[in-house]
Amino acid sequence: MKSLVLHEPGRLVMEECPVPVPGPGELLIRTKAATICTSDLNDIKHNAFDIALPMIMGHEGAGVVEALGEGVKNFSVGDQITAHPVMPCGKCTSCQRGLSHLCDDMTHLGINKGGVFAEYFCIRADRSRKVPQGMSFAMASLMEPVCVCIEAIQRAQVKEGSNVLIIGDGPFGIIIAKLLQSYHPRKVILTGRHPFRMALATGAVTINEHNTQDIVHEIMKASDGEGIDSAILCVGTALAVDTAIASLRSRGTLSVFSAVQPKPAIDLFKVHVKELNICGSCNDMDCLDKALALLQEKDLRMDQIVTHQIPFAQWEKALTLAERGKDEAVKVSMTFSE
Ligand SMILES: [Zn+2]
Ligand SMILES: [Zn+2]
Incomplete structure (x- = not known):
């Protein structure tokens, strides 16, 4: 699969990577849209969070379920889903204290697990939500930024x-x-x-x-x-x-x-x-459903947030737009073909 891999700060490369295999409780997603976050831009430049490189970047994504890992219920192949990139361990003291969004041992797309700037990614089913009727994949990708x-x-x-x-x-x-x-x-x-x-x-x-x-x-x-x-x-x-x-x-x-x-x-x-x-305030405490509800509130005009949709192949253009806020860009979404 085509993937955007960070090799060292400032060196992001489009390259072929193996399609990941969904582990127990995970979904394999064929990516349809991935929005670019300010934190992606910072990570690509400075790697301030000490991401173990090389790493497939990106953490705001939505797509179609391609395969199910062992034990997944409530999702089927073909479902349209949006992903929350933070996967708490459920065992550490932060998780035990009810602060799983600040998990000491979290798995995070694009930080310590392959991210969404790729044709496929894996996400835990409990951190996924079905895309509401009529919502575009680009809008659905905004679930996590809206959560935070x-x-x-x-x-x-x-x-x-x-x-x-x-x-x-x-x-x-x-x-x-x-x-x-x-x-x-x-x-x-x-x-x-x-x-x-x-x-x-x-x-x-x-x-x-x-x-x-x-x-x-x-x-x-x-x-x-x-x-x-x-x-x-x-x-x-x-x-x-x-x-x-x-x-x-x-x-x-x-x-x-x-x-x-x-x-x-x-x-x-x-x-x-x-x-x-x-x-x-850094991460969110399970605001997924509330975020999807607010994204659907017509009066809020959340659709105005995604100002640009750029094909994944033109990723350099997409990143430049997001970084400079050029051409009146707010959120830039990369789109993926079949
Ligand atoms: Zn983000
Ligand atoms: Zn934890």
Whole structure:
């Protein structure tokens, strides 16, 4: 099968690999769509998670069940499925504590198991869901990114009638802005640098950082002077951390959803006097069904997230589009023929 294999940081090669064999409880999937994640781009460049190379990359994928491993129930050959790339072990202390999404011994597509940037991949049946009627494979591939965005919203303690700030208009920032409509906050404020992306954040007040001298002032103004109850960090800069902490009101919560590097200085005095909560958000706790339900909510227009569908053979073009946000790209999906 044709596969995109990372050999060393910066060296991704399209090559032939053997079709994987589904183990017990696994499905073999013939890939139909694979969306490109910001983390894929980072892994390809820097391999910050120390992926044991060579590795077939990619973790957001959907396709058709081609074969069943031993003991699989509830799925049949020919089913259309979407995959969640995180497979917890179920045995470690994190799993025992009910935090299986932070499993100490997790299997993760594209990190320690062959990923979805290939014509076939294997996924555990319990981490798969059937694609709802009428949903495209490209949309179904968004299940996992939507899952982690739901978790970021929940970790930020977003409540009905509250003021929510999203910092960063990358694909995650835009997905979160869209999902937030179903939580009925009072105000959603999104800061970013790409007008075409911010235009997709229906219902949000958008602030373009390029045209703004004092971003915190603008955020305060947009929240009618109230300040922010929940801030979600979707960009990994020290300035973003600072903006969030300055904009939060008493007992507000910051959900750190981005890999912030290098280490920022945090104004703990403000954290102290405003009694702020700061929490991390990385993976999701079984949001699969909720994600598929939200992807189907017509009003959210989640279909606007996948802006480009590029044949797998043109993978270099697809990666460049995703990386540069060129041609008004948000999420780029690679498509696979028969
Ligand atoms: Zn992802
Ligand atoms: Zn575990």
